Amino acid sequence: MSADQDGANLLEVRGLTKxxxxxxxxxxxxxxxxxxxxxxLLGENGAGKSTLVKMLFGSLEPNSGEIFWNGQAxxxxxxxxxKKLGIGMVFQHFSLFEALxxxxxxxxxxxxxxxxxxxxxxxxxxSYSYGLPLDPLSLVGxxxxxERQRIEIIRCLLQTPQLIILDEPTSVLTPQExxxxxxxxxxxxxxxxxxxYISHRLEEVKRICDRATVLxxxxxxxxxxxxxxxxxxxxxxMVGNEVQAVVRAPAEGIETAPVLLQIRELTRxxxxxxxxxxxxxxxxxRAGEVIGIAGVAGNGQGEFFESVSGEVLQQDAGSVxxxxxxxxxxxxxxxxxxxxxxxxxxxxxxxxxxxxxxSENLLLSRHATDGKMFVGAGGMVKxxxxxxxxxxxxxxxxxRKSAPDPEAAALSGGNLQKFIVGRELDRRxxxxxxxxxxxxxxxxxxxxIRQALIELARSGSAVLVIxxxxxxxxxxSDAITVMHNGELSKPLPIAEATFEKIGLLMGGAEPGxxxxxxxxx
Amino acid sequence: xRLELVKRPQRSMLFSALSPFIAxxxxxxxxAIMFALLGVNPLTAFRIYFIEPISQVWQxxxxxxxxxxxxxxxxxxxxxxxxxxxxxxxxxxxxxxxIVGSIFPVLFPQFExxxxxxxxxxxxxxxxxxxxxxxxxxxxRFNTNEILTSLMLVYVAQLFLDWLVRGPWRDPQGHxxxxxxxxxxxxxxxxxxxxxxxxxxxxxFALVAAILIWILMSRMLKGFEVRVLGSSPRAGRFAxxxxxxxxxFAFLLSGALAGLAGISEVSGAIGQLQxxxxxxxxxxxxxxxxxxxxxxxxxxxxxxxxALTYLGGEAVQSALGISDKVARxxxxxxxxxxxxxxxxxxxxxxxxxFAAPKLETVPKLEEAR
Numbered sequence: 001m002s003a004d005q006d007g008a009n010l011l012e013v014r015g016l017t018k019x020x021x022x023x024x025x026x027x028x029x030x031x032x033x034x035x036x037x038x039x040x041l042l043g044e045n046g047a048g049k050s051t052l053v054k055m056l057f058g059s060l061e062p063n064s065g066e067i068f069w070n071g072q073a074x075x076x077x078x079x080x081x082x083k084k085l086g087i088g089m090v091f092q093h094f095s096l097f098e099a100l101x102x103x104x105x106x107x108x109x110x111x112x113x114x115x116x117x118x119x120x121x122x123x124x125x126x127s128y129s130y131g132l133p134l135d136p137l138s139l140v141g142x143x144x145x146x147e148r149q150r151i152e153i154i155r156c157l158l159q160t161p162q163l164i165i166l167d168e169p170t171s172v173l174t175p176q177e178x179x180x181x182x183x184x185x186x187x188x189x190x191x192x193x194x195x196x197y198i199s200h201r202l203e204e205v206k207r208i209c210d211r212a213t214v215l216x217x218x219x220x221x222x223x224x225x226x227x228x229x230x231x232x233x234x235x236x237x238m239v240g241n242e243v244q245a246v247v248r249a250p251a252e253g254i255e256t257a258p259v260l261l262q263i264r265e266l267t268r269x270x271x272x273x274x275x276x277x278x279x280x281x282x283x284x285x286r287a288g289e290v291i292g293i294a295g296v297a298g299n300g301q302g303e304f305f306e307s308v309s310g311e312v313l314q315q316d317a318g319s320v321x322x323x324x325x326x327x328x329x330x331x332x333x334x335x336x337x338x339x340x341x342x343x344x345x346x347x348x349x350x351x352x353x354x355x356x357x358x359s360e361n362l363l364l365s366r367h368a369t370d371g372k373m374f375v376g377a378g379g380m381v382k383x384x385x386x387x388x389x390x391x392x393x394x395x396x397x398x399x400r401k402s403a404p405d406p407e408a409a410a411l412s413g414g415n416l417q418k419f420i421v422g423r424e425l426d427r428r429x430x431x432x433x434x435x436x437x438x439x440x441x442x443x444x445x446x447x448x449i450r451q452a453l454i455e456l457a458r459s460g461s462a463v464l465v466i467x468x469x470x471x472x473x474x475x476x477s478d479a480i481t482v483m484h485n486g487e488l489s490k491p492l493p494i495a496e497a498t499f500e501k502i503g504l505l506m507g508g509a510e511p512g513x514x515x516x517x518x519x520x521x
Numbered sequence: 522x523r524l525e526l527v528k529r530p531q532r533s534m535l536f537s538a539l540s541p542f543i544a545x546x547x548x549x550x551x552x553a554i555m556f557a558l559l560g561v562n563p564l565t566a567f568r569i570y571f572i573e574p575i576s577q578v579w580q581x582x583x584x585x586x587x588x589x590x591x592x593x594x595x596x597x598x599x600x601x602x603x604x605x606x607x608x609x610x611x612x613x614x615x616x617x618x619x620i621v622g623s624i625f626p627v628l629f630p631q632f633e634x635x636x637x638x639x640x641x642x643x644x645x646x647x648x649x650x651x652x653x654x655x656x657x658x659x660x661x662r663f664n665t666n667e668i669l670t671s672l673m674l675v676y677v678a679q680l681f682l683d684w685l686v687r688g689p690w691r692d693p694q695g696h697x698x699x700x701x702x703x704x705x706x707x708x709x710x711x712x713x714x715x716x717x718x719x720x721x722x723x724x725x726f727a728l729v730a731a732i733l734i735w736i737l738m739s740r741m742l743k744g745f746e747v748r749v750l751g752s753s754p755r756a757g758r759f760a761x762x763x764x765x766x767x768x769x770f771a772f773l774l775s776g777a778l779a780g781l782a783g784i785s786e787v788s789g790a791i792g793q794l795q796x797x798x799x800x801x802x803x804x805x806x807x808x809x810x811x812x813x814x815x816x817x818x819x820x821x822x823x824x825x826x827x828a829l830t831y832l833g834g835e836a837v838q839s840a841l842g843i844s845d846k847v848a849r850x851x852x853x854x855x856x857x858x859x860x861x862x863x864x865x866x867x868x869x870x871x872x873x874x875f876a877a878p879k880l881e882t883v884p885k886l887e888e889a890r
Contacts, residue, residue, distance in 0.1 A: 311758055333761030344759060353749050353756040364749065364760045367742055379741045 009071070010035045010163055010194045011056070016065030018051050025051040027218040028065070033163065038185060038195045040205040040226060043215035044238050044442050049198050052215070053165050056196075057089045058082040088161030090152045092168045098141035105140060106155045123154050130157070130184050145298050146177040153184070164188065165196045170204060171468065172297050175503035182208050200238070202231040216240055239443045246450045249458060251478050257287040260462035261340070261431045262321040266314065268307055276300035276486045278307060283481065283488060285431070285462035290454060291491060292477030293466040294502050300486035301466045302345065305435045308464075309342040310335040322431055333368045341365075341429035343421055345436040345466075347413060351420045354409035358401075359383075359390040361408050362423055369427060389426070397422035398448065414445035421449050425456060432456055435466045450476050470502060484508050526868040536866050541812050541823070544858035551854050561841055569840045570833035570847075580832070582718025586790050587828035589723035590615065590799070592821055593782035594806035596727075596734045597775030599815040603738065605751040606771045610656060610671030611779040612803025613678035614649040618780025619787040619798050620682055621648025623701065626708035627690050627794065633707040641708060641784055649780015650773045652678065657772035661765040667772075675803065683796045690794065701794040710789035723785035728821065730778060735817040747771070779803060800831065801849075808856040827852060 013031040017024065026048045033039045043049045054060040056067070058076040067074055069085050076082050082089070096105050103120035110119065120136035127134040132150045140148060149172060156164055166185075170178040185195055185208060199205055205212060205226050212226045214237045222237050229237075261284070268278040278300055285291045295301055306312045308320055314328035321327060322338040332342070342365075344350045352361045363374060363386050374389070376382050387405060394401070397418040401411055408416055417438070424432060437453065438446035454476050457463040466483075467473050473480050479491040482505035489505045536543075552570075553563035574580055594611045601608040622645030625637055656670040683699075692702040710721045738744035750757035750767045757764065787798055809827050813820030834848025 309759075331761055332759065336761070342759075346755070349753045350755045350759055353753040355752050356749070360745065363742075363745060364756060367745075368761060375742050379743055381740060381742055381745060383740075 008034050010069070012068040012071075013052075013056070014066045014068070016052065016055060016067070017063050018048075018055060018060060019063050024218050026055070026062075029215070029218075029220050031213050031220070033194050033196060034211075035162075035194055036189055036192045037210040038189055038197055038208055040209035040212035041196060041198045041215065042200065042202075042205060042212050042234065042238055044200060047215040047238070048218040049215055050167065051218075053089070053167060053196065053198060056082070057087060057165060083159055083161075086160070086162035087165065088156035088159055088163070089165040090149070090156050090167065090169060092171065094148050094152055096140045096148055096151060099139070101137050101139055102134060102143070102151045103136035105151060106136070106158065109155055110158065119158075122158060126157055127154050130154075130187060131180060132184055145172045145296055146174070149173070149181075161193070163194045163196065165198070167198045168200075169197075170199070170201060174296060174506040175470075175499055176507050178204065202226075202234045205234070206231065214238055235443070246447055246454065246475050248454050248476060251289050251458070254286050254289045254478065257289070258324070259284045259321075260287050260323050261285040261308075261433070261464060262324075263308065264319055264321065265316075266304075266307060266319045268303060268312070268314075271303070271312075276303055278303055279486045281486075281488045283464075283491070285464050287430075287460050287462055288457055289478040290457045290463040290465060290476050292473035292480045293464065293483050293488070294470060294473050294480055294506060295466075295468070295483035296506055297468055299483050301435065301483055303486070304483065304488075305342075305344060305433065305466060308433055309340075309344070336365070336369050339430040341424035341427055341432050343424055343432075343434040343437065345439065347416050347420060348409060352408040352416060355407055357390075357405045357407055358394065358399075358411075358419060359386045359405050361419070362386050362390045362393065365423060366427065393419060393422040393426050396426070397452075414441040417441050418445055418449060421452065425452055428459075429456075429461060431462045431464075433464045433466075436469075437465060437467065438469065438472060439467075446472070470499060473502075474499075482506050523872075525871045526864070527871050528868055529866075533866060536862075537814075540862040540866055541814065541819075541859060544812070544855060544862045545826070547858040547862075548851065548854045551858075552851060555847075555850065559843060561843065566837060566841065566843075569836050571829060573840075574829060574832035574836050579718040582714075582720035583832060584825060584828050585720040585724040587831050588824040589721075589727045590782035590786050590802040591806050591809045591827055592727035592824035593723070593730055593785070594775075594779045594803055595809035595813065595820045595824060596731050596817045597778030598806055598810045599813070599817060599820060600734060600738065600747055601771040601775045602810060602815055603751045604747045604767055604771045605754070606768055607668045608653065608656070608671050608772055608775050609668050609807065610653070610674050610803070611775065611806055612799060612801065613671070613675035614652045614776040614779035615783035615786075615799055615803045616675075616678040616682050617652035618645040618649035618783030619794065620685065620783075621645060621651075622780070622784025623704075623787055623794050626704040626788070627701045630702060630705055633705055635707070637705075637707045638710065638788070641788060642781060645780045645784025646777040647780070649783060650777040653772040653776025653779070654769070657769045661768050667768075679797075682794070682798070686794050686796050692793075699796050703793050704788060708788055709792060710785055719790070721785070721789035723782070723789050726781060726785060727824070730781075731817040731821050738817065743770075779806075805831075805852055808852055808859075812855065812859050827855075830855075 009032050011033040013029060015028045015030065016026055017028055018026040029052055041049050041052065051060065055062045056076065058078045058081050061077065067076060074085060076085070103116050103123055106123055107116055107119050123134065123136045127150065132153060134147065134150045134154060140151065149169065169181060173181060188195060197205070197209055206229070209226050212224050213220060214222045214224070216238060226234060263281055263283040266278055266281040270277045276299060281304065283291070293301065307314060310327070310330055310332035313331065314320060317326035317328040319328045322335060322340050325338060327335050327338055348354045353364060363381065367375060374382055374386050390405065399415045399419045399422070401415065411419065421437065434453065437449050441449065450472065453463050453465065465473065465476065474494070474497070477494055479493050480497045480502060481491040482489045482502060484506060485508065492501060556563040556566040575584055594615060598608060598611055622641045624644060625632055625641055652674065655674060656667045659665040659670050660667045686701055687699040690701045692700055710723060713720050713722060713724070738747065746762045746767065749760055750762055750764055754764055782802065783798070787794060791798060805827055809820055809823045812826065813823035830848045830851045834845040837843045837847055838845040
């Protein structure tokens with residue numbers, strides 16, 4: 001066995017392999033993390049990043065391979081073992097009880113029986129010393145996503161870990177909140193702690209990380225110093241080839257085009273104690289334009305989508321107007337019949353039924369709008385017609401699959417999303433509302449979907465895109481508006497929008513008064 | 522040591538199809554052990570239990586009589602279960618179908634003619650459906666658990682029937698026996714082939730229902746709606762299908778079929794109302810539905826098998842002096858093994874010891890870089 005002589009390595013991983021059925025999620029992965037470095041783990045969705053860190057944190061057992069901690073071979077069989085070794089983890093999806101206070105949530109995971117007041121005092125001290133101010137006695141349900149992340153980080157720091165794993169930490173933060181997080185990370189590094197930083201955002205990796213390991217299809221494709229790379233060279237390593245750029249022809253004559261989707265004074269009470277109310281939302285989308293709605297996750301985007309799609313009805317028919325007619329009291333089927341089409345955020349289980357064939361999933365959203373074509377006399381489904389139509393969509397969107405008409409769950413996330421978007425585009429809808437169009441989709445497929453949305457708009461439809469991905473919105477939108485705490489800001493034309501302006505709005509600068517706030521900021 | 526169920530990456534289509542047969546073989550083996558423990562030669566017992574009850578033509582008629590209600594109820598239940606709606610109260614809907622369908626022959630015995638029977642069948646279906654509407658209403662209005670409400674309503678129905686035949690509907694010339702008057706001839710469901718046995722039109726109803734439900738589920742938009750809402754309710758809502766409407770549809774359909782089975786049994790096999798009109802058809806039909814893979818055509822086959830367990834139970838009681846509760850034991854074992862086989866088709870069992878398992882080294886196939 002070739003022992004690595006470099007004693008400064010805190011963690012060494014050699015040949016770590018994890019196999020799920022026929023899929024090799026991690027294939028002989030090697031990784032070294034030195035003491036006091038911020039190490040980036042780069043890769044597209046599905047590249048094996050999460051599987052790798054789950055093995056490091058003991059949530060998954062590897063099929064083969066070795067892990068060395070401070071030079072000693074170790075077996076990490078559970079998160080408890082990982083914590084004892086000194087490995088802490090901040091997950092992308094928080095595991096916090098909303099009805100408890102921050103300190104109570106921390107106490108639950110410490111499991112050492114110390115009283116809440118002691119924990120609260122410690123957490124408060126720690127939070128201020130790292131520049132992450134937090135009131136330990138506040139209810140989690142009242143906190144913003146960024147503040148919840150602080151709880152997770154402080155919970156992790158209280159266990160004095162040597163290695164902190166952060167899984168996509170900035171995906172839920174505004175650009176300004178992310179800056180604060182980076183300061184904290186740099187301070188931790190200066191104290192000699194190591195950080196494994198998982199991300200697919202290249203700019204921030206270039207900014208704060210000392211070294212990077214790039215994964216593609218479960219294999220390590222390279223180690224590099226991100227500061228010496230360009231964003232595009234890193235992207236090439238991640239994706240394996242050049243990604244086609246999205247082309248956006250300038251929209252012309254939009255000011256005079258008819259308004260196809262109008263939201264007027266849309267208000268919705270919270271459905272559960274911890275969901276977001278919608279407050280007096282106004283928005284117009286005209287024929288030919290793409291409007292983007294930015295915002296940190298959990299600020300009411302899901303509630304807004306449900307209200308616009310008709311999965312939840314409105315009291316006032318005029319609060320949602322499609323092609324000039326009130327649709328607030330109509331179900332999703334009624335709104336589809338008026339020419340609208342919808343793509344929800346969740347693919348499996350919402351946009352598509354996992355255990356059904358693609359042809360059946362075509363019927364899912366189009367049984368009413370294309371009733372004559374797909375459903376015959378007496379409610380009999382025309383199997384040939386839906387099969388042919390599904391094949392047409394598969395071809396148009398370049399959906400890659402293993403069988404002629406596979407179950408939705410058998411497709412990769414990106415390919416299923418292409419099918420779901422294609423299913424709606426195939427109708428040539430005059431209003432299209434999409435929530436997170438390319439979440440978890442590989443770069444090639446994402447470019448394809450974005451291009452298709454732009455082309456739909458330019459052909460005379462109104463397109464509304466809700467997304468957490470600012471790069472995406474800047475790429476495809478003609479104007480961007482921001483949703484924060486259930487309110488929507490005034491749309492900023494793309495020529496005037498900058499990351500700073502949008503970032504401030506995402507952080508809660510007063511909606512509708514964007515210019516004023518910026519002048520004083 | 523602990524056991525863990527690990528989801529299999531691929532479901533074997535072959536074993537999915539074979540599962541009921543494997544379950545049947547396992548039931549036979551367990552049954553053999555049971556008979557041996559009771560001191561009976563298992564081979565003799567099996568001959569009496571499974572072979573003799575269907576060795577003559579008239580006995581096939583008896584099989585059809587027993588299978589008809591099982592199939593009718595089970596095809597209705599299959600729609601419920603596919604929609605992920607758990608109607609456990611078919612026994613009660615069966616009884617209410619029998620009661621409401623008997624209104625004409627019991628209260629208006631002088632009303633005769635060709636119209637009587639169709640009206641009775643219709644009333645039976647309405648009675649079963651109306652009784653099934655109660656748990657549906659409770660579920661959609663108050664979000665109650667339909668398993669509990671539908672099950673509890675079974676006991677209400679049983680006691681209501683008992684009260685009726687001992688009280689207001691008792692035959693005044695019946696010497697105090699708890700039963701209604703004998704139905705007049707135009708209220709009796711005719712036999713199919715009177716010269717060879719007793720089987721009545723109930724069996725035909727069952728086959729027609731199975732075929733119609735099969736077409737509904739596999740070919741029609743409504744069946745698609747049932748499957749979508751059952752497997753992914755949120756996708757169903759996105760499709761514009763209403764979950765509450767589906768709860769009513771599934772309960773009313775299965776209730777109507779159970780009610781039809783009830784009135785067919787009363788007007789066909791029995792000819793009057795008694796305190797007990799079902800040997801647990803409504804519960805056994807749950808086994809039939811699952812043994813038939815919730816597929817209406819599979820349910821026809823499964824219904825015949827379960828009907829045989831009833832006949833076999835009666836046969837071993839008279840020939841060997843073993844309690845006919847043996848039939849219940851067989852039915853229970855069959856359900857147990859079917860569910861067990863299904864689980865093992867989707868999952869495999871992994872034993873996890875406290876001692877760390879040795880990791881095997883996977884040979885490196887190629888260099889990544």
